[in-house]
Amino acid sequence: MTTLQFGEHFFRHEYGRLVAMLSRRVGMRHLETVEDAVQCALLAALESWTRRGIPENPSAWLFRVAHNHIMGELRQRARRDRLVARRGLEAVDATTTSATAAMVGEVHDDLLRMLFVCCDDSIPIESQLVIALKTLCGFDVREIAERLFTSEANVYKRLGRARRRLRELPIESDDLSAKQLASRLPAVQSILYLLFTEGYLSSNAKEAIRRELCDEAKRLASLLAEHPLGGTPETFALVALMHLHAARMTARQDASDGLLLLEEQDRASWDQREIQTGLAWLAKSARGEFFSRYHAEAGVAAEHCLAPSLEETRWDRIVECYALLEQLAPSAFHTLNRAVAVAQWRGPAHGLAVLEGLEPPSWLVGSFMWAAVLADLHRRCANHEIAERYREVALDSAPSTAVRDMLRRRLQTRSA
Amino acid sequence: MPKYLCLQRALPGGGQDDRKPSPTQMQEMYAKFNEWREKFRSNLTDIGGRLGAGRLVTTQPAPDGPLVEVKELVGGYMIVTAANMEEAIAVARECPGLVRPGSGVEVIEIHVP
Numbered sequence: 334m335t336t337l338q339f340g341e342h343f344f345r346h347e348y349g350r351l352v353a354m355l356s357r358r359v360g361m362r363h364l365e366t367v368e369d370a371v372q373c374a375l376l377a378a379l380e381s382w383t384r385r386g387i388p389e390n391p392s393a394w395l396f397r398v399a400h401n402h403i404m405g406e407l408r409q410r411a412r413r414d415r416l417v418a419r420r421g422l423e424a425v426d427a428t429t430t431s432a433t434a435a436m437v438g439e440v441h442d443d444l445l446r447m448l449f450v451c452c453d454d455s456i457p458i459e460s461q462l463v464i465a466l467k468t469l470c471g472f473d474v475r476e477i478a479e480r481l482f483t484s485e486a487n488v489y490k491r492l493g494r495a496r497r498r499l500r501e502l503p504i505e506s507d508d509l510s511a512k513q514l515a516s517r518l519p520a521v522q523s524i525l526y527l528l529f530t531e532g533y534l535s536s537n538a539k540e541a542i543r544r545e546l547c548d549e550a551k552r553l554a555s556l557l558a559e560h561p562l563g564g565t566p567e568t569f570a571l572v573a574l575m576h577l578h579a580a581r582m583t584a585r586q587d588a589s590d591g592l593l594l595l596e597e598q599d600r601a602s603w604d605q606r607e608i609q610t611g612l613a614w615l616a617k618s619a620r621g622e623f624f625s626r627y628h629a630e631a632g633v634a635a636e637h638c639l640a641p642s643l644e645e646t647r648w649d650r651i652v653e654c655y656a657l658l659e660q661l662a663p664s665a666f667h668t669l670n671r672a673v674a675v676a677q678w679r680g681p682a683h684g685l686a687v688l689e690g691l692e693p694p695s696w697l698v699g700s701f702m703w704a705a706v707l708a709d710l711h712r713r714c715a716n717h718e719i720a721e722r723y724r725e726v727a728l729d730s731a732p733s734t735a736v737r738d739m740l741r742r743r744l745q746t747r748s749a
Numbered sequence: 750m751p752k753y754l755c756l757q758r759a760l761p762g763g764g765q766d767d768r769k770p771s772p773t774q775m776q777e778m779y780a781k782f783n784e785w786r787e788k789f790r791s792n793l794t795d796i797g798g799r800l801g802a803g804r805l806v807t808t809q810p811a812p813d814g815p816l817v818e819v820k821e822l823v824g825g826y827m828i829v830t831a832a833n834m835e836e837a838i839a840v841a842r843e844c845p846g847l848v849r850p851g852s853g854v855e856v857i858e859i860h861v862p
Contacts, residue, residue, distance in 0.1 A: 344772035344779070372769060379775050383782045384796050473771035 339391075344375055347392065348471030351399050353443040356468075359403060361450060361499050366406050367399075368468065374399035444469060445556055445563065449509055452520040456498045461524050462531070463488055464495035470549045480546055481531060514562050521563070522571055522627070525554045529575050533582065540586050547582065551575045558614075569618035570627035576611030577634035580604040592739040596643045608638045629658040633670075648678035665693045669706055681713035701730040701740065708744050720744075750830050752794060753837035756855045757824040757847060781845040789829075792840045797827030824852070834858060 340346070351371045356364050374395045388394040451464050466472045466480070474492070478485045509517070532546025554572045557563035584598040615631050632654040640646035655671035668691055676684025688707070697703045708723035724744045731737035770778065786793060800823055831837035834856065841847060841854045848854055 339776065339779075342773070342776075344776040348772040375772055375775050376770075379779055379782075380799070383779060383786070384798065471772040473769075475768075476771055476773065 345471035347395055349444060349469045351395060352468045353447040355399060355403060357443050357446060361502060364499055366403060370399045370402035373402050445560055448521055448553060449514055449517050452517050452524055454520060456495050460491040460495040462527055463491040465524060467492060480542055482535060518563060522567060525550050526571060533578055544582060547579055566618045566621045567625040567627050569614050570625055570631045573611045573614035573618055574627055574631035574634055576607045576614060577631060577638050580607035580611060580638055592735045594739060594743055626658055626661045629654045629661060648674050652678055665691060665697050673706055676710055681710045685710050701727045705740055750832055752859045753829045753831060754857045754859055755827045755829055755841045758822055758853050758855055759824055760851055760853050778845060785844055789840045792829050792831055794830045795828035797825060799825045
C-alpha cells in the first residue's frame with residue numbers, strides 16, 4: 334500500500350477547517366460539541382487509515398464522520414431536551430445533502446467567518462487569540478501554552494471566557510452581515526498581527542515553534558486578503574509586513590538558538606522569495622487614501638530588507654515611518670524605535686534628544702528594551718557611568734538567556 | 750513460520766497520560782504507525798483491530814450481556830508471523846502506543862497441528 338504523504342500540518346488544518354464548517358452549520362452555541370466531534374473523527378481516521386488505507390477523499394471522509402458524530406450527539410441531547418435542540422437539528426438536516434466535499438471557496442469563507450465570529454469585541458483580545466489558535470489553527474491547550482509562553486491554567490481561563498461569550502451570543506449573530514464584517518475587519522487584522530508578533534518576538538527560543546505561529550498568521554491573513562470583504566489596502570500591508578519580517582527570521586538566530594543583532598546577521602541568508610512576496614504585497618497596498626500602521630511597519634521592514642548593509646540602510650526613511658507610526662498609534666515604544674533609527678542616521682546624541690522629556694509608561698521602563706536602548710546610546714555618547722547603570726537594569730530584566738547574551742554583546746564596554 | 754496472537758491488555762494503575770492527543774500529535778502517531786507497519790510488513794499477517802463487546806457461549810445458561818472480563822481487559826488483537834517468540838515480541842514491542850504505561854501486550858503462540 335502506498336503511504337499518501339499529507340501536508341505537514343494536515344491533521345491540524347483539517348481540524349480548523351472542519352470546526353469552521355461544522356459550527357457554521359449547527360451554530361456557534363454547539364462549538365464544544367463540534368470540537369469533540371472533530372477530535373473523534375481525527376482519531377477514527379488514525380485507526381482506520383493506518384489499517385485500511387487512506388480513502389479517496391480524506392477531507393470528505395473526515396467531514397462525514399464528524400458530521401455523523403454531531404448528529405448523533407445532538408439527537409441524543411434532543412431526546413433529553415426536545416425543545417432546546419430542535420432548532421439545531423433542523424439546521425443540521427437542512428444542510429446535510431449539500432454537506433459533502435464542499436468547494437474550496439466555501440471552506441475559506443467558513444474559516445474567515447469563524448475568525449470574524451471570534452473577534453467579537455465583547456471577548457477580551459487575549460481570549461480571542463486563544464480561541465482562534467484552538468479552533469482555527471488546531472492547537473491544543475498545552476501547545477497553546479507553550480507557544481504563548483504562559484501556563485495551561487491561564488489558557489483554560491482565557492478559552493473559557495471566549496467560549497462562555499460565544500455561547501451567549503444570540504443565534505442570529507451566527508451569520509454576520511456584510512456591514513458587521515466590515516466593522517470587525519480592524520479587530521481581525523489586529524488579532525492576526527498579534528498572532529504574528531507572538532511568534533516573531535516571542536521569548537520562546539525554539540525557532541520552529543515561533544515560526545509555526547508566524548506561518549499560521551500568514552496563512553489566515555492571506556485568506557483574508559483574497560476575500561472581497563477583507564482585501565483592503567490595510568490587509569495587504571499587513572500581509573506584506575508578515576512576509577518582510579519572516580524573510581529575516583532564520584537569520585535572527587544562530588545555530589544554538591541564540592539571538593543575533595542586526596549587524597551580526599548574515600544578510601545573504603535572508604529569504605529573497607519572502608522579500609519579493611512582501612514587496613509585491615506592499616506595492617499592492619499602496620492605493621487608497623488611508624495610510625495605516627501596517628503600512629508604516631511594513632515600510633520599516635522593507636527598508637531593512639532592501640538595504641545592502643547596516644551602514645547603507647535608509648535610516649531617514651525608517652525615521653519617517655516611525656514618525657508616521659507614532660501619529661497613527663501613539664506609543665512610547667514607537668518613539669523609542671524612532672530614537673534608535675535617528676541615532677543610526679544622525680548620531681547617538683540626536684537619538685538621546687528624541688527621548689528627552691519623554692515620560693515612558695511603567696511597562697516600558699520595566700522592560701529590558703528601554704534600559705538597553707538608553708545604555709547603548711549613552712555608551713556611544715561616552716557617558717559611561719549612566720550607560721553602566723542602564724546596562725545592569727537591561728541585563729536584569731532580560732526575559733530570556735538568549736536576550737541576555739545578545740545584550741551582553743551589544744552593551745559591552747568599549748575597553749572590553 | 751509460527752504465528753502469534755497478540756492481545757493488547759489494559760493494565761491496572763495505568764493511564765497516566767489519558768488526555769486526548771492533539772491533531773499534531775495524531776499526525777505524528779500516524780507517521781510512526783506507518784513506519785512500524787512498513788518495517789514489519791512481512792511479519793504482520795493480520796493487523797487486527799479493536800475488540801468490542803463479547804458474549805460468552807457455554808453449555809451452561811450464560812449471564813446475559815457482554816463478557817465483562819474481555820471487554821475491560823483486552824483492547825485489540827493482531828496476528829504476527831515470526832521465527833520465534835522473541836521475534837514476535839520485538840514486533841509487538843515496537844508497535845507505537847501498544848506498550849506504554851497503562852497498556853501491555855500478551856503474545857501467545859498459535860499451535861497448528
